[in-house]
Amino acid sequence: MESGSTSVVPNKTAAALLMDAAIVAINGTATSTTPMTPGDDDDQPSISMDNLYPALIQCFAIIICGYLAGRLNIITNTEAKGLNTFVGTFALPSVIFLSLAELNWSTVNWNFLLSILISKTIVFLAVAIISLLVARPVNYGRAGLLAIFCTQSNDFAIGFPIVTALYSKIHPEYASYIYLLAPISLAILNPIGYVLCEISKIKAKAAAENEPVESANGRRPSVPPCSQMSDSANSNRKLLKGKVLVVVKIIESVFFNPVLLMTVLGVIGGRIFQNGLPVFLSSILQVLGNSFSGTALFLLGLRMVGKAATLQGPGFILPGIL
Template identity: 40%
Template sequence: MNDTSGAPLAIDSDLYPALIQCFFIIGVGYVAGQLNLLTNTHSTGLSRYISNFALPAVVFKNLVDVQFERVSWEFIASVFIAKAFVFVLTAILSGIGERPINFASMGLYAIMASQSNDFALMLPIIDAVYKQSHPDYGRYIYLIAPISLVILNPIALLLIEIQKRLDDQKKHSKISLWHRCQLIRKVFNNISRNPIVICTLLGVIFNRIFHQHLPNILEHILTPIAQSFSSTALFYLGLTMAGKLRRLHTRLVITVFIISMIKLIMFPLVLREAIFLLVKPTNGTLNNTIDYSNFGFLYGTAPTAPSVIFYVPESNAALRAIASTGLIISTLLAGPIMVVSAKMINLRTLDIKLKQSYESTLVKTSYDVSIISLLCTIIVLIGFCLRRHLLKTSPIHKYTFIFAGLQMIHAIWTISYKTQIKYIMCNVLFISGSVLTALTTRSWAASISIALMISICYSHERARKYFWLYHLFGWLAPMFTTLVIYLQSKVDRSKGEPTLDTEKFGTIQIIASICLLASCIILTSTNLLRIARRTYRLKQNARENRSASFTTNEFQPLINDSNEYDQSQITIQSVSIDKIPLEVHSQLLRHAVLVGFLNINAFVCISVLSWSVLTKNRDGVYYELQFLDTVLLHGQGIITFLVFSLDADVLLPISRKF
């Protein structure tokens, strides 16, 4: 490990192919689902093969070969504590937020926040990152997985069954003691009959019988079945993602988004702290603890497991929609987070301490992400231009078109700065332009949230009247902030230019950016809350309307949020909402989702900037957040592309044109 010059390329050569392989297979499954190449029967058969044959074979085969005397049980205990903490916290928050209390929601949300996609997605990435430094880390996945499967998930299943009994109690007025005993028996039966639980116990038992080595006959039988798991599970994950975004509403998306943030951001941080508390230093150094904490943080960034769908009763359409949507959002968010985490572990593993090396890696990452973002924004802009009727009908689409153009300019500016940095004479002015484009994208996201709130809570006509407000905040606020930063930096130029990118203009840039970002976060969060409350109120009125005229609406689809929204607009007479095409209504949700993603982006940025002001002690978590902020800032175009193209809203008109 002394020669580190070629090691980054070696790790990247394993990491990037593993990531591309995983997400490519997911994409193939998604396309197959979108094109209806597989029926529901095929999908059910595939899921049963994965859960009853492939995954149990993987678990059994690897547990038999595990050398338990070399396992760090402190690390396993840390994972258990972190998972249990997040599980209980999510259940409590769900109970507080849901009125009336819904035990099924508490159980499902707790599973979504604590159970990771361990085997199909995380295992190949861990093997790629740690194949050279810690090849034994991959085996921990087989010991971690039973924590959720055997201990936590049964508790959630019990909560789901309790809610079913409570619903039955409303119909039958009373539930006997016998039914309560049947409930407990059913939960234990489900646990004891679970193939994964059975193979976990058998793997531990036969580990002793076979002396930690699987016989050749069994190995030849189980190996092909185990090898089929990864590709089929990833394909099935993509298959379950197909077509789900057409049936979303704001409240559902916000719920899933909060759960995903708990899973992908809060859980890794909690797990890292638990590891530092329990895993003791060896030989008087913290190297072992730091390695385990990095491994735990990377593991914590894994998205929600696809098996969460199997815990939801088929009769509960609302919870099934939340579970399937959670898989989509969690998987999409986990992609860049896992890339960033793996890159930072790469730096830690190589022991790169020079700030110049770190900054060059940061600049290269921003350059690579900006190229992808530029291509994505071009596709989005072409799609918007080919659908001019949306730009004329809805003011929101016009402002999003401007926002996508700003993202394209920011990507071009970043690429130009990287390629022309040696030939730029006015470097300070060029950096000022980079700061201006970055802040303008933040402020315009807040402007879109204002326009979206006025459109949904009042009317599109009123949203058009306040066009000056969106432009005033979207353009003037970042220009004024950048001007203050530039003028103050000229005064402080004699102090020298700091090394890190977040401090090119010194403390004044950080403070001014924090003020603008805080304003954007407050505005956007307030507007999203108003949108969620308004949408929920409209849906409640729509349900009351349907119950009053059941015979008229009995042939309507079970879940059709667009129609619910239209009906609720007609029933509420106190608010005048102008009639616009159904396509525009279905698109409004995408703008809310986009604004929500960008709000998280701003929150990560303000966390990094605040850390820079408050303390000079910067550990791996700080660099992780800074790297994540860089990817999210320069990858805004990728987020916009994903939001507006997952259901072919952008790609379809382009394909028809050409």
């Protein structure tokens, strides 16, 4: 017994040890993937790094196919917009709803989700503050966009196949964590970036409207006191209207987002249909969801065409540092 167990442990690779650490972080308890006896090696499932490389090759091969399709102009921009609408409005929401409705909530480690929220929040705030301090002139919209870009990862298209390849046998519920992580960015962090973008728009519009109208001799024309009071009232009304529009746009971007909406509906559906979704509903969602992964990866490569030219020169320095 002892000789068999000691002969297995030294053969664990560094990658396998990292996978063990990830399991400990999610489960909260140490779960060893190394069999205790040579006889149990075939019975107990473990993480196989052999499944990782085919998953990576699969992802990047589809991305390259999409890039070649765009580079060779096989698919036009109009057709790419149609694919984008299908993926974001139909395929991805179907996958999210189906996964969350069938998730066993008793296995979810909320401490792990809280740690992801804290870490993403730190990165978001750090990027926004650094971009405001470093970049000149100060642009709140740019700070919000850079913060969103640094925290909005492509978990669905690339992360899901990799997690499924690694943990499908020992922890199949890990793939559902990806869908639980989506609201962290969509409902909490991204609205902050949207607010910064709207503030930048309001400031730019106010600066354009407040430019002094100079007369022919270079002096600003005199304005009667009544007109000044009227202009002040109009300015206050415009400011109030701008604030209301900001709130409306933020609410619209958050609550009418298909991904976030289907996340909420998936949680509710899991509570209502505790014995499983109806067959007719699950079959429809399954068909739409199966089309997501390949289409999303293909679309990712398709949208990379022509992007490299915009990421050169001084404009690439700040995003590269962040």
